[in-house]
Amino acid sequence: MGGPAGLEAARVAATKGHEVTLFEKQNYLGGQLNIASVPPRKIEIRRSIEDLTQACIQAGVQIQQGREADTDSILSLSPDTVIVATGANSFMPPIVGIDDSGVCDAWKVLAGEQKVTGRVVIIGGGIVGCETAEYLAEQGCQVAIVEMSEEVGAGIGITVLPSVLETYRRYGVTQHPGLKVTRIEPNHFQEAQEQEAQKSQQSSHEINIVCKDQQSNIVPFVADFAVIASGARPQIFDSSDLLAQGIEVIEVGDCVKVADISHAIKTAYDAANSI
Ligand SMILES: Cc1cc2nc3c(=O)[nH]c(=O)nc-3n(C[C@H](O)[C@H](O)[C@H](O)COP(=O)(O)OP(=O)(O)OC[C@H]3O[C@@H](n4cnc5c(N)ncnc54)[C@H](O)[C@@H]3O)c2cc1C
Structure with missing residues (x-):
């Protein structure tokens, strides 16, 4: 998954010599960084998407954009380890009238x-x-x-x-x-x-x-x-079939706890280093 956590995990794992495939369901990489970079003074965040992507390419990561990771697509690669970095989604609170077109x-x-x-x-x-x-x-x-x-x-x-x-x-x-x-x-x-x-x-x-x-x-x-703008909730990925097959699964970034870029990068770095 190609948010900052997935990109960093892929970069570190590939640098350590692992054969790494990164699935990103969107046709673009960067996850939430694409919107985090929109408000005033934050355009520099865009550069981190480019830097992380280039580092992955240089390390030999196979990037599959526009491809959603599910149990079948993951099992088709026969992985030893899966790093889940599905990030978060915005949260719409149950307020009466929230479906109004405005x-x-x-x-x-x-x-x-x-x-x-x-x-x-x-x-x-x-x-x-x-x-x-x-x-x-x-x-x-x-x-x-x-x-x-x-x-x-x-x-x-x-x-x-x-x-x-x-x-x-x-x-x-x-x-x-x-x-x-x-x-x-x-x-x-x-x-x-x-x-x-x-x-x-x-x-x-x-x-x-x-x-x-x-x-x-x-x-x-x-x-x-x-x-x-009522916060975000982790995007849960169902790993039960992978675990049942004895595949190691490690979750990183916002899908564990909605936080920030440094948490995403640190948890991803630690996870990739641990395999
Ligand atoms: C408006 C806004 C401003 C922010 N500003 C800051 C800031 O200034 N500083 C800061 O530190 N943090 C900021 N953040 C938070 C920061 O962007 C997130 O904490 C960080 O992006 C989390 O990284 P992540 O990789 O865990 O998840 P995400 O960035 O959410 O990336 C997850 C990726 O996984 C992909 N994905 C999900 N499911 C699948 C699947 N099944 N198959 C394939 N791909 C999948 C998604 O498409 C996405 O690309 C901001 C967030 C928002 C929304």
Whole structure:
């Protein structure tokens, strides 16, 4: 699997003289690094995809892009060891109304798969939510961040935080900690206007993002889009058939614990060195 953990594990194992095949289900390598590199100041992350890929090629790794690893494809290679580095997927929380057409996923927005404009409420003020807010503010969106805990941007390094806050100040990004989103619904008042707009060929769809504060007061936001940035969950790979056949299986990176690039690289390096 060709995220940073899979690429690093493949590089180290091949450098040690093992015959290594890397499966990547997408037609491109890099995993989450492809979206991690999109927000402001982060373009350099792209270079690490190129560096890791080149190092794998030089070490003789057989890279199979556009090929999903499953039990059959793995067993066809008769491996001694399988390093699983399936990474993580974004998490969509079970909020009423999350299926509304105005609700997007921050990962898909950063990947350019979903387009948002106008007034945007980011649901989740962790690192990904805060970086998506910066990215969208620079694209001309009017952005508000809603965060359940007491702090927006917890986990952003103190050297980076001033730049983030400066971007927020420049573009008027507002921060709303201590609010839990309870439901998302179409703005019914707006619906009548939408019908009129459709008659005149304009499209518009307003949504209400209904939150509760810590005293259970209702705090509503009206927006054109809500963008979910509520964290990630490991992508589980079922290794039971491989283990039953006596094949060694080692899991590395975000599929073990959603963390960061250094965790992905370190767990991959250690795993490849251990075989
Ligand atoms: C928006 C965003 C910003 C981030 N910014 C930072 C940052 O600034 N600093 C930092 O340290 N970390 C950052 N991270 C986290 C970091 O990108 C991840 O921790 C890291 O990419 C995890 O690496 P991984 O290889 O374990 O998983 P991934 O990067 O998720 O890679 C897994 C790969 O496996 C492939 N795959 C999955 N299943 C299969 C299968 N069955 N067959 C074949 N291929 C498969 C996937 O397509 C993917 O390419 C960010 C993450 C996001 C989403």
